[in-house]
Amino acid sequence: MEAEQAAVVAPMFKALGDPVRLRLMSMIASVPEMCVCDLTPAFDLSGPTISHHLKVLREAGLVDSERRGTWVWYRVKPEAFRQLGALLDLPATTAPTTA
Amino acid sequence: MEAEQAAVVAPMFKALGDPVRLRLMSMIASVPEMCVCDLTPAFDLSGPTISHHLKVLREAGLVDSERRGTWVWYRVKPEAFRQLGALLDLPATTAPTTA
DNA sequence: CGTCTAGCTTGACAGATGTCAAAACAGGGT
DNA sequence: ACCCTGTTTTGACATCTGTCAAGCTAGACG
Numbered sequence: 001m002e003a004e005q006a007a008v009v010a011p012m013f014k015a016l017g018d019p020v021r022l023r024l025m026s027m028i029a030s031v032p033e034m035c036v037c038d039l040t041p042a043f044d045l046s047g048p049t050i051s052h053h054l055k056v057l058r059e060a061g062l063v064d065s066e067r068r069g070t071w072v073w074y075r076v077k078p079e080a081f082r083q084l085g086a087l088l089d090l091p092a093t094t095a096p097t098t099a
Numbered sequence: 100m101e102a103e104q105a106a107v108v109a110p111m112f113k114a115l116g117d118p119v120r121l122r123l124m125s126m127i128a129s130v131p132e133m134c135v136c137d138l139t140p141a142f143d144l145s146g147p148t149i150s151h152h153l154k155v156l157r158e159a160g161l162v163d164s165e166r167r168g169t170w171v172w173y174r175v176k177p178e179a180f181r182q183l184g185a186l187l188d189l190p191a192t193t194a195p196t197t198a
Numbered sequence: 199c200g201t202c203t204a205g206c207t208t209g210a211c212a213g214a215t216g217t218c219a220a221a222a223c224a225g226g227g228t
Numbered sequence: 229a230c231c232c233t234g235t236t237t238t239g240a241c242a243t244c245t246g247t248c249a250a251g252c253t254a255g256a257c258g
Binding site for chain 1: 245246247248249250254255256
């Protein structure tokens with residue numbers, strides 16, 4: 001793997017390298033999309049902290065978010081998962097999991 | 100995913116979340132085993148720094164090392180990869196992509 | 199307009215992380 | 229025994245990270 005590619009992919013792994021973010025990803029991936037209002041109460045952490053972790057996942061390209069009215073909805077970006085899976089020598093399937 | 104499982108798996112992702120370690124893994128995984136003496140010169144980093152990164156990979160359970168005479172050899176632990184792969188690879192429950 | 203709720207941003211701070219130089223450790227060869 | 233090379237450990241330091249409190253923004257509803 002070239003340094004260039006590593007610089008792109010490493011942030012994705014890094015984003016998954018925190019137990020809170022890993023659980024957030026798992027929750028988001030378990031349904032088509034998930035509201036922040038349903039994610040936050042699942043953790044013993046402040047709202048700003050959850051918001052921070054979601055931002056890390058967004059900036060790593062692992063999830064997308066969209067505001068619809070009062071609430072903000074998050075969903076996974078399957079192409080990012082395919083990229084990671086390919087690196088782990090997996091049969092390239094399509095989407096992420098409920099983990 | 101439960102908090103417990105996340106606490107076990109997150110360190111593996113975290114270990115891969117550094118570009119240097121990702122390239123080290125890639126190099127080690129590309130052959131049956133690889134000598135530290137062949138890993139170090141591939142980077143513009145000091146020996147101790149490479150050794151530190153290898154230690155992180157070891158402690159995450161991603162690689163094993165063995166000293167044979169003068170040199171130390173590293174190889175991947177396939178079972179760790181299977182575990183990560185299982186988390187990333189799954190039937191598509193993916194979201195409606197709105198982009 | 200005022201206000202309520204949901205979510206994000208800022209600022210601050212303790213603790214973790216990546217890096218190197220220097221020193222220590224391990225083997226092989228002379 | 230001595231040194232020489234390869235690897236790890238230790239110590240130090242600047243930067244990054246996870247967390248919270250406080251403040252801010254966005255939209256809904258009277």
